[in-house]
Amino acid sequence: MARDAGAAAAPAAQPSVASIATPPMGWASWNTFAAKIDANVIKGQVDAMVSSGMKDAGYSYVNIDEGWWQGTRDSAGNITVDPGDWPGGMKAIADYIHSKGLKAGIYTDAGRNGCGYYYPTGRPAAPNSGSEGHYDQDFLQFSQWGFDYVKVDWCGGNAEGLDPAATYKSISDAIGRATAQTGRPMVLSVCDWGNGSPWNWAPGISNLWRTSQDIIYYGQSPSMSRVLANFDAAQHPSAQGPGHYNDPDMLIVGMPGFSGAQNRTHLALWAISGAPLLAGNNLATMSDDTKAVLTDREVVAIDQDPLGRQGTKVAEDHTGLQVYSKVLSGDGRRAVVLLNRTGSAADITARWSDLGLTGSAAVRDPWTATDLGSFATGYTANVPAGQAVLLTVTGVDGGGGQPQARQIVGGQSGRCVDVPNSATANGTQVQLWDCNGRSNQSWTYTAGKRLTVYGNKCLDANNQGTSAGTAVIIWDCNGQPNQEWNVNSDGTLTGVQSNLCLDANGQGTANGTKLVLWTCNGQPNQQWSLRAAS
Structure with missing residues (x-):
């Protein structure tokens, strides 16, 4: 069976790309302007980033997206641009961005033809607007122009x-190689929409990698369902660390059609994820409320926490009522999102035990910079339908903080419980495979007795089955008893609902052996150990 190439864990920053300490913050042109950009458009947004206070709040990158180049080159193969759109060329616009104390970003495609050829948006189809065949030449040119x-x-x-x-x-x-010549390292944003599971290989070669399709398509209105879908697709916490980030796409905060409550929910989800914060709204015309959302210092600080952790789901007592927790730097500090995905308001409780805290803890609302008090075992808030409540919690770490990722290793086979080919689809049956440290073998045992992978999928007895031979699969965590497991002192893992053992089918030990529920019988194919994920 073919496996994805590459390593899963986020290593130290590689010399080929820039070393960045926190998720990049800035603005990108695509969501508002699509391909209809020129120097005047970009300068207007640069000026607004400074005058609005966004620069002071930490936003620093101004990213020129698709549309700046129509695929033209000179006789030497160097990229050329329309001087009417870009007086002085691309170096001049990079210099202007730098003159305001900001950093400059640019865009290309990995193939021969870019997105403007396949999906023209505001300009005619532009053939040859990709960098394939010119990688060394183009990235050296970007660096020489001054792009960061x-x-x-x-x-x-x-x-x-x-x-x-x-x-x-x-x-x-x-x-x-370009950096070696110019001395100017560049942040690399991999934008392959999650193709080939980039969370398994991109951390070693880039700073951020897209995990899904676009959050908004040209001409569409913003959608909270798309926000949630992109948020879910970015749940790969074992891949993320300082300098390397899952990217659920640019923000649509402040886009026409989004309410203030939706803006806050959206930014809260990106902050709890430690995601890049790249605004996509028109900075020159944004409302005071949008500006207040984007520049809220305490919310931005959650996103920019130096630990670089991605928050994960730690509880879902009722379907659609979810609790996410992110470990922050400092003793006993957590950021918490209470997310209501249902159609009616509901109470959601964050229990300190689910956050890895013990004793009482202090709760704060970062949106209003208000201390809400100290609470003994948890905090409950009434969350409107389709919205989120964001909190910070400070208590005492209990046993080292949140549950840590583990590999589940078969006692007979020595192989790991594995999601085939890093699949994320509900119903994928888990298997044995050589232990390799990737995110599809990293399981977290929660206080609610769930074994989670990717942060949002649970080990599940298929169709709530309780009979021997029931397939063991992954499924969206939903709080049902067929997703609860006992980790027993005799080395077995038993389903709480079925009281059957996790079993390597047919006592198989080979790669690809499927896992099922089976009557506990003391055989070695039902023995498992939870080891720290490498």
Whole structure:
């Protein structure tokens, strides 16, 4: 069975890309302007970033997205642009951005033709607007122009059937060679929409990697359902660490059609995730409320916490009523989101035991900078339908904080419980596979007796089955008893609902052996150990 290439854990920053301590913050042109950009548009947003207070709040990158280049090159193969759109060329606009104390970002495609060729949006289709065949030349040119950040899209790569991991490794290496010549490292944003499970290989070659499709398509109105879908798709906490981040896409905070409550819910989800904060609204015309959301210092601080952790779901007592927790720097500090995905208001409780805290804890509302008091065992808030409550909690770490990721290793096989090919689809049956440290083998045993993977999928007895032979699968965590497991002192893992053992089918030990429920019988194919994920 073919496996995804690459390592899962986020290593130290690689020399080929810039070293950044926290998720990048800034603004990108696509969501508001699509391909209809020129120097005047960008300068207007640069000026607004400074005058609005966003720069002072930490936003620093101004990213010029698709549309700046129409695929033209000179006789030497160097990129050329329309001087009417970009007087002085791209170096001039990078210089302008730098003159305001900000950093400059640019965009290209991994393939021969960029997204503007396949999906023209505001400009005619532009052939040859990708960098394939010119990686060294183009990334050196970007660096020489003065750009600090490059987003590399995947429209051409996808159309040509390129291999994402190998292609982006070549791009990262080209950036490294450019940096060696210019001394200007660039942040690399991998934008392959989650193709090829980039959370398994992109941490070693880039700073951020898209985990899903666009959060908004050209001409669409913003959608909270799309926000939630992108949030869910970015749940790969074992891949994330300082300098390397899951990217659920640019923000749509402040886009026409989103309410203030939706803006706050959206930013809270990105903050709890430790996601890049790249605003996409029109900074020159945004409302005071939108400005207040984007520049809230305490919320931004949650996102920018130096530990670089991604928050994970720690409880869902009732379907759609979820608690997410993010470990923050400092003793006993957590950020918490109470998320109501249902159609009616409901009480949601954050229990300190689920957050890895013991004793009483102090609760604060970062949106209003208000201390809400000290509470003995947890905090309950009434959360409106489709919204989230964001909190910070300070208590005492109990046993080292939140539950840690573990590998589940078979006593007979020595192989790990594995989600085949890093699949995320509900109903995927788990298997044995050589232990490799990737996120599809990293399981967290929660206080609610759930074994979670990717942060949002639970080990599940298929269709609530309680008979021997029931397939063991992954499914969205939903609080049902077929997703609860006892970790027993005799080395078995038993379903709380079925009281059956997790079993390597047919006493198999080979890669690909499927896991099922079976009557506990003391045989070695039902023996498991939980080891720290490597």
